[in-house]
Amino acid sequence: MTLASPTKKEAIWIACREKTCCYAPVVIPGGHDIWRISRSLLVQPTSFLVYFRTGQPRRDAFHLDHSGREFRLALAKGPTRRTKTAPPCVFLMKTRDGSHRCSLGDLRPAVCRTFPAEVVDGVVCVRPDAGCACRGWNLSDMDLDEEWSDLTERQSDLETYCAIVDKWNSLVADAPSGALFVFEQFCQHVLKEYDAREQSSNAGTASNGLLPPAAAEGSHAQDGR
Amino acid sequence: MSMNPPDAREDGKATPVPCITCDACCRNYVVPVSGEDIWKLSTRQRLDPSQFVVVVPEKAPRPDAFRLAEGGPLHTLALDKKGPFSIKRPCVFLIELPGSAARCGVYDDRPIVCSTYPMSMWSGVVALRRDVLCPPGGWPAGSALQPKWRTAMQRLVFQMDIYGEVVARWNARVAARPGVSFVLPEYLSYVINVYSRLNELQEAIGPEGVKGVVGTWPTFPRPALDAETVAEFAPRVPWLRYFALARGVIDEFYPYVSPLPPALRANADATAAEQPVDLVTAGLPTAPRPVSGHGPSRCTP
Numbered sequence: 018m019t020l021a022s023p024t025k026k027e028a029i030w031i032a033c034r035e036k037t038c039c040y041a042p043v044v045i046p047g048g049h050d051i052w053r054i055s056r057s058l059l060v061q062p063t064s065f066l067v068y069f070r071t072g073q074p075r076r077d078a079f080h081l082d083h084s085g086r087e088f089r090l091a092l093a094k095g096p097t098r099r100t101k102t103a104p105p106c107v108f109l110m111k112t113r114d115g116s117h118r119c120s121l122g123d124l125r126p127a128v129c130r131t132f133p134a135e136v137v138d139g140v141v142c143v144r145p146d147a148g149c150a151c152r153g154w155n156l157s158d159m160d161l162d163e164e165w166s167d168l169t170e171r172q173s174d175l176e177t178y179c180a181i182v183d184k185w186n187s188l189v190a191d192a193p194s195g196a197l198f199v200f201e202q203f204c205q206h207v208l209k210e211y212d213a214r215e216q217s218s219n220a221g222t223a224s225n226g227l228l229p230p231a232a233a234e235g236s237h238a239q240d241g242r
Numbered sequence: 243m244s245m246n247p248p249d250a251r252e253d254g255k256a257t258p259v260p261c262i263t264c265d266a267c268c269r270n271y272v273v274p275v276s277g278e279d280i281w282k283l284s285t286r287q288r289l290d291p292s293q294f295v296v297v298v299p300e301k302a303p304r305p306d307a308f309r310l311a312e313g314g315p316l317h318t319l320a321l322d323k324k325g326p327f328s329i330k331r332p333c334v335f336l337i338e339l340p341g342s343a344a345r346c347g348v349y350d351d352r353p354i355v356c357s358t359y360p361m362s363m364w365s366g367v368v369a370l371r372r373d374v375l376c377p378p379g380g381w382p383a384g385s386a387l388q389p390k391w392r393t394a395m396q397r398l399v400f401q402m403d404i405y406g407e408v409v410a411r412w413n414a415r416v417a418a419r420p421g422v423s424f425v426l427p428e429y430l431s432y433v434i435n436v437y438s439r440l441n442e443l444q445e446a447i448g449p450e451g452v453k454g455v456v457g458t459w460p461t462f463p464r465p466a467l468d469a470e471t472v473a474e475f476a477p478r479v480p481w482l483r484y485f486a487l488a489r490g491v492i493d494e495f496y497p498y499v500s501p502l503p504p505a506l507r508a509n510a511d512a513t514a515a516e517q518p519v520d521l522v523t524a525g526l527p528t529a530p531r532p533v534s535g536h537g538p539s540r541c542t543p
């Protein structure tokens with residue numbers, strides 16, 4: 018099996034030892050990312066997500082009761098350690114020589130894949146708060162068309178996710194007074210909604226819809242075991 | 243990343259496997275790696291081997307045990323662990339999630355011994371190892387009969403045999419330079435170089451060809467083979483032909499070292515009368531020729 022060469026941005030990502038971004042306090046995956054990770058690794062979203070109370074009402078904030086409290090979710094962190102820095106993402110792997118890798122690889126969330134690019138007013142830019150320790154990013158490190166495509170898809174998934182959250186919040190609102198829901202139930206709702214969307218969009222295709230076509234071809238080329 | 247853990251949805255049917263809720267084997271073994279494992283992980287994960295393998299001292303000679311100096315101690319290579327190295331620590335590649343069994347972070351590129359666990363094979367019979375850490379009763383009766391286990395076991399013997407040839411050539415090179423101490427990065431570079439060329443050989447043969455070679459690779463018990471037998475039968479026996487080609491690739495390294503007899507381990511004790519199968523149908527000579535082997539073989543870690 019011939020290996021695809023990494024893109025310039027991927028090569029920089031792989032070469033990065035610090036992974037300062039993986040140590041960021043809050044990393045918020047998209048709904049589709051949660052579904053992909055959960056269905057590929059056969060783990061419940063609650064095993065790799067945390068949720069936190071958010072002050073302002075937001076389109077992506079979910080309710081768990083009728084109190085009006087808003088919650089958002091984020092990737093869980095690894096176990097706490099006796100160091101000054103807070104622990105990094107639960108999926109960050111550290112090798113003995115101190116280098117870091119994302120153990121999700123191709124499964125990593127879109128926010129991680131597009132980092133540090135963002136779209137401002139239709140223009141792909143490098144986030145000013147990237148916080149990279151060892152280098153400064155510039156647009157020539159990226160394929161702008163690919164970034165634009167990934168960022169647009171991320172925005173589109175956000176719309177899908179907000180619709181799913183909206184549906185959940187309606188379910189909560191319609192529940193009898195005093196009803197309480199748990200985070201796990203919200204996660205199950207998200208998974209089911211994406212299951213339904215994948216089933217209807219993948220009807221008749223061979224792909225299982227979990228990975229982009231190139232990666233799926235690679236994994237299906239493996240022997241059974 | 244393909245479905246991980248394995249088999250949960252093979253052929254569209256849910257096949258119960260205990261792996262979904264168990265990660266004992268990822269936490270309680272020193273996991274040996276073949277040269278092909280190292281090359282695969284290094285190239286696909288884009289890691290230097292030094293970032294994920296450790297050296298394990300070996301007392302007894304083994305086909306995968308290498309020296310760094312003539313007369314010096316033997317070593318094998320194994321997967322690193324998270325944190326301080328100890329047998330009961332999680333694998334360096336293990337994704338540990340709170341509230342869930344852990345998952346493999348390199349599933350598609352995992353070492354061959356991870357693929358075969360918890361099965362073993364002897365005399366053509368694939369069966370569950372007796373000393374497994376899996377939940378009792380986790381593997382239903384007959385689960386060893388699924389073809390993927392035999393395929394994995396064939397790949398294990400194939401990989402370890404080829405790696406044995408790779409290691410033997412390195413050891414001969416070390417022996418040819420008494421008084422010189424080589425360092426581990428040199429050995430690792432040699433492994434990556436050899437397997438880069440072996441991969442080209444496999445690509446030239448094609449996936450179907452390789453599948454045929456691995457599928458017919460002789461497993462234990464088997465006769466010992468010498469260079470003359472290999473040369474004589476290679477044209478008609480596909481796995482022998484591959485062996486000869488692979489040896490051709492390996493022998494290109496360190497040309498000042500003469501080609502060695504095949505290091506292929508044999509069940510050296512079996513005489514012609516004790517052979518349970520008719521070797522003629524396999525295209526091989528009927529009687530094993532005496533060879534100084536390494537003693538009884540081990541297909542499992």
